[in-house]
Amino acid sequence: MKNRKSDVWAIIPAHNEAKNIGKVISESKKYVEKIVVVDDGSKDNTAEIAKKQGAIVLKHVVNLGKGSTLKTGCDFVYKACAKNKNNKKIKIILIDADGQHDPKLIPTFIKKLENKEIIFGARDFNKKMPLVLRVGNNFINFIIELLFQVKVRDSQSGYRAFWLKNYRKIRWRAQDYSMESEMIANVGKHKLKYGQVSIPTVYNDNYKGTTIVDGVRIVYNIFKWRVAKW
């Protein structure tokens, strides 16, 4: 099957990312035609920059969290493509706005998606990743494999691609960073075929990702979903 640029939508959740959003969009545009930036109640001019770069911008009036932000973007694409005859060919790629994810890897994700239903980005757990995150991430991976039989190398990476037709199956309820784990739990529940792509480990000075408290909440939620999704 030929991959057309127009069949791929990139969704970028952003919160106070005026510094990086422009570059992420301009780089992504080389590989995808439609980019949706969901501004999660930013106080800076993230939305304006994204609009100038030609992205579709959805703006949350209040900050809700990454899970809710990505859900807004995915729901929007789902509705926008509902009447499209070719919507079974539509692919979604999720990219963080902080520059952690290199858009050059989009074609690799899309190619690998051809014979899978979802592709997870997987960082190398090298010294670039803070020790606490390495330990926490490995622990969460272990729990997910144990409870949902999905073996992923990096359950917390937000760089992912999936077919729009599978969105309803993997749609999450979590409003925060737990959404990444919930998505995997849903993949396990629906026994979707998944693959992984190695991505570089990049941490910026203004890292705003998962904290230890988030980690504890994620582990608690994983157990909760196991009970709920039975």
Place this chain on the structure above:
Amino acid sequence: MVNDAMGIQGIQIIGMFFCIVMLYLTFLHYKRKEFKVEFFLFWAFAWIGLIIMILYPTSLDFFVRGLKFGRRLDFFIVFGSFFILVLQYYNYIIINNTRRKVEKITRKIAIQNHNRKN
């Protein structure tokens, strides 16, 4: 009456001070129209009831003996904990529902605003 032999005790003074402050705050919120009248009455009766129980602890002896509590304070602690747990649970449900509603509304506004502009 207040206390059988020794007069009013320190713990009773602290308890009464707490109840009076809470009664004042309840009234303040009602005055600011943040509470409905029934909500105000519920909490006002709760604090006044607690003041009476603190001033006349022997009035609880029927329950304390009937439920085989060793001391009146144990009765307060056990039922106080139950009350707090119920309130926590109630708050959790309310907050969770409110969060979901805020999420839905925010999403709707974001998508509607975009569709209107285009």
